Every structure is written in structure tokens, then in C-alpha cells.
Amino acid sequence: MAKPSVAVAEASGVPAQASCSCPCPGTTLFPYPPPRGASGIAAAAVRRKCLQAEVGGGACWGVESMRASSPTHARAAAALAGAGADEEEERAAWMARHPSALGKFERIVAASEGRRIVMFLDYDGTLSPIVDDPDAAFMSETMRMAVRSVAKHFPTAIVSGRCRDKVFGFVKLAELYYAGSHGMDIKGPAKASSSRHEKAKVTHHRLAYSSIVVTLLTFIQPNRTKLTGKRSPVPTGNGERVPAHDRGCARAPGRDDAQHTRGQGGEQQVLRLRPLQMRRRKDVGRAVGVGEGRSAGVPQAAADAGADGAGGAAHHQVGQGQGARVPARVARLRGLHQRPARVHRRRPHRRGRLQGAAAPGPGPRRRHPGVQAPQGDQRLLLAPGARRGDGVLAAARRVEAPLQAESDAMRRSTQRTKLTDAAKCQLVGCV
Numbered sequence: 316m317a318k319p320s321v322a323v324a325e326a327s328g329v330p331a332q333a334s335c336s337c338p339c340p341g342t343t344l345f346p347y348p349p350p351r352g353a354s355g356i357a358a359a360a361v362r363r364k365c366l367q368a369e370v371g372g373g374a375c376w377g378v379e380s381m382r383a384s385s386p387t388h389a390r391a392a393a394a395l396a397g398a399g400a401d402e403e404e405e406r407a408a409w410m411a412r413h414p415s416a417l418g419k420f421e422r423i424v425a426a427s428e429g430r431r432i433v434m435f436l437d438y439d440g441t442l443s444p445i446v447d448d449p450d451a452a453f454m455s456e457t458m459r460m461a462v463r464s465v466a467k468h469f470p471t472a473i474v475s476g477r478c479r480d481k482v483f484g485f486v487k488l489a490e491l492y493y494a495g496s497h498g499m500d501i502k503g504p505a506k507a508s509s510s511r512h513e514k515a516k517v518t519h520h521r522l523a524y525s526s527i528v529v530t531l532l533t534f535i536q537p538n539r540t541k542l543t544g545k546r547s548p549v550p551t552g553n554g555e556r557v558p559a560h561d562r563g564c565a566r567a568p569g570r571d572d573a574q575h576t577r578g579q580g581g582e583q584q585v586l587r588l589r590p591l592q593m594r595r596r597k598d599v600g601r602a603v604g605v606g607e608g609r610s611a612g613v614p615q616a617a618a619d620a621g622a623d624g625a626g627g628a629a630h631h632q633v634g635q636g637q638g639a640r641v642p643a644r645v646a647r648l649r650g651l652h653q654r655p656a657r658v659h660r661r662r663p664h665r666r667g668r669l670q671g672a673a674a675p676g677p678g679p680r681r682r683h684p685g686v687q688a689p690q691g692d693q694r695l696l697l698a699p700g701a702r703r704g705d706g707v708l709a710a711a712r713r714v715e716a717p718l719q720a721e722s723d724a725m726r727r728s729t730q731r732t733k734l735t736d737a738a739k740c741q742l743v744g745c746v
């Protein structure tokens with residue numbers, strides 16, 4: 316449940332949204348951070364009324380109640396209550412630079428110009444409070460009702476670094492999309508929502524498209540056993556262990572729970588690649604490492620650029636190191652031994668194994684040598700028909716191109732459709 320100390324808008328004195336039968340204050344009139352001194356009881360009453368209206372078919376889309384029960388909102392309000400003038404000013408400046416999407420919701424709706432809106436929600440720290448025990452990060456019933464209400468109007472997805480099952484276990488709403496393991500594991504609604512968006516087709520592809528960047532970056536992390544879902548008995552190359560509650564989930568490289576809690580560096584960290592490891596698999600007798608030893612990674616500038624938005628990072632030349640090593644036997648099989656050999660001297664203890672390894676030239680089979688997929692992991696990312704050895708980027712582009720085409724086609728068809736005002740309203744749920 317939302318904490319009694321949570322301050323939401325004043326119960327009185329704020330006019331209701333004109334087009335909205337819900338008793339919640341209008342979004343733009345609902346200041347963030349909320350005004351101090353609001354009575355907790357009055358606030359709870361407003362929230363309850365709002366929920367009743369929303370759940371009973373009201374017209375606020377659940378956004379207000381979601382905001383009111385947001386743990387971040389609660390924390391901000393609590394922090395504000397005890398803050399000095401300087402802190403308050405600093406916070407206000409920060410908020411001005413990072414406005415809440417919920418606070419701008421009407422503008423978002425207006426800017427959508429009748430296009431469909433899809434809600435992507437984070438779980439930890441957004442729908443649930445940050446708590447010490449990750450297994451106890453429960454969401455409140457109030458929040459659940461709010462999300463359910465939102466999902467009646469918009470296709471709604473929860474995107475999390477946690478396992479999909481774990482997130483579902485917390486949220487327990489079958490009508491949502493769930494993208495677990497940073498988007499590597501996506502599932503659509505098990506039951507159709509009795510919503511207006513039912514007729515509108517939102518495919519897995521669209522979700523997959525938006526998560527392709529994180530998928531890529533997660534894919535090339537060093538500890539591939541996490542990616543294949545096999546438990547790793549050993550720490551990763553970085554001395555990091557997978558927390559017990561996350562075993563079997565993929566984790567983005569560099570993701571660290573403490574940073575997540577502090578709310579800093581998360582995205583940046585996700586985009587900063589760690590050195591990738593080279594392993595030799597005895598069973599197949601060939602190298603299956605992803606990428607290259609020392610210098611593999613996204614150049615910082617590229618990582619910075621990618622941090623701004625989803626699309627960009629997919630086009631980074633990830634994993635471009637010094638050229639991947641190919642064991643001599645594989646090189647012979649591929650005819651690479653005819654190319655000028657390059658002996659790697661950086662890891663002398665491995666020389667025995669890697670001696671004679673050839674740096675692959677730009678041959679047809681290794682267009683992206685730095686990011687060749689381990690055999691066991693290819694099913695996670697490669698598009699149907701992709702050939703082993705093509706490299707992750709090539710595979711991703713194959714996935715991306717049709718998705719982009721599909722998305723363009725959908726956009727064109729939406730633009731062509733002449734919507735009446737009523738139809739527009741239905742689409743955005745503002746009847």
C-alpha cells in the first residue's frame with residue numbers, strides 16, 4: 316500500500332480535469348514535487364476516489380493513481396519534507412531538467428496525434444519501492460489496480476532486468492507484456508485485456524525491436540553461462556557473482572545493484588562493455604569466445620551517444636578489438652591459414668593453444684569477427700536463417716530491417732487513416 320506519509324495533490328482547491336470524470340486533479344495542475352502539507356488522509360481519500368472512478372470506467376487512464384502510489388513519488392515527497400532550502404532548490408532544478416513523464420502526460424497524448432500509445436514500465440523502484448531484500452520488492456495493491464487500469468487503455472509492458480517469471484510473480488497481471496532479463500525474454504498477454512486496444516495489433520516484434528539494443532549488449536557480456544540460462548558455479552571474469560535471486564537471468568554488463576539503487580550510472584554502465592573472454596570449447600574443438608581479448612568494447616563516445624536513446628547503440632561497431640583469434644585447426648578448415656598470420660602475444664600463457672592463430676581477413680564467413688556468437692547462444696539472438704559466424708551485428712541487422720519496415724508501414728498506415736475526433740479519443744482513451 317502507499318505509505319500514509321505520501322503527499323499527493325491537495326484534496327481541495329484544484330479543479331478537476333475538464334474532460335475527465337475522475338475526481339483526480341488535472342495532470343498539469345498536479346505539481347511535482349507535490350505541495351507540502353497535504354493531509355495524508357485527504358490524499359488517500361482522493362486516491363481512493365480516483366481509483367474507483369478509473370476502475371469503474373473513468374477516464375484518467377490510471378495515470379494519476381499510478382503517480383500517487385509511485386514509490387519514487389513517495390520518496391521524493393518524503394525527502395522534500397525534510398529538505399533545506401538549498402536542497403529544495405537543487406531538487407527543483409533537477410526536476411526541471413528531468414521532468415516526469417507522468418507530469419507531461421497530456422502533452423505526450425497531444426503529441427501522439429492520435430497514434431497509439433504503448434506504456435513501458437520499469438518494475439523496481441517504479442512500481443515497487445526499492446527494498447533491501449529483492450525478493451520482498453512487492454508492489455502495492457493500489458499500484459496493481461492502477462496498472463490494470465492503464466492496461467485497459469494502452470498496451471502495457473513491464474521491462475525489467477529481472478527474470479520475466481519473477482516480475483510476473485510480483486505484478487500478477489496476465490493482461491500485460493513482460494520483457495524480462497533486460498528484454499531478452501518477452502511474452503505477450505496470456506489473457507486478452509477487455510480493453511479498447513484489443514483490436515489494435517501490437518506484436519512482439521515491436522517490443523523486440525525496442526529491446527534489441529539491450530539484447531545485443533547483454534549478449535556480449537563475458538559470462539555466457541548466464542545467457543544460456545545455465546548456472547555459473549564460478550564468478551564472472553570480473554569477480555562479480557550473480558545474486559541468488561537472479562540466477563538463470565541474463566544481466567547487462569556492468570550492472571550493479573548498488574548503482575541501480577543510487578540511481579546513477581545505470582544506462583552508461585549498460586553501454587560500457589567489459590573485456591570479452593576467449594574460451595576454447597573442448598567438445599567442439601573450436602573457439603567460442605565472444606569478441607576479443609583486451610580492447611573489445613564500445614568507444615566511450617559511441618557509448619555516450621547510445622545512452623541517449625535506444626536505436627543508436629545497435630549500430631555501434633561493438634566488439635572491435637584486435638581481430639578475433641581463430642584456433643589453427645579452424646583457420647585451416649576455413650582456408651584462413653593462407654592469410655598472413657598474426658600471432659597474439661598479449662596472453663603468453665595461452666600461446667600454446669593459440670599459436671598459429673590467424674587474424675581473419677574480411678572473408679565472407681566472418682564479417683564481424685569481433686562479435687561472433689558462441690554456438691550455444693545463437694538461438695537467443697540470431698534471426699531465422701542467420702548463419703553461424705555472421706556475427707551478432709549482422710544478425711541484429713537482419714532482425715532489425717524487417718522490424719523497421721514493419722514499423723514504418725504501420726506508421727504510414729496510421730498517418731493515412733483519417734480519424735474522426737471520436738475515434739481519436741477512443742484511441743487514446745479519453746472518451
Ligand SMILES: O=P(O)(O)OC[C@H]1O[C@H](O[C@H]2O[C@H](CO)[C@@H](O)[C@H](O)[C@H]2O)[C@H](O)[C@@H](O)[C@@H]1O
Pocket residue numbers: 437438439440444445446447448449450452474475476477558561570571572573575576
Ligand atoms: O527493473 P530494473 O530497473 O532493470 O532493475 C532490475 C534490478 O532490480 C532489482 O534490484 C533493485 O531492486 C531491489 C529491490 O528493491 C534492490 O534491493 C536492489 O538494490 C535494486 O538494485 C533486482 O534485484 C536486480 O537483480 C535487477 O537487476
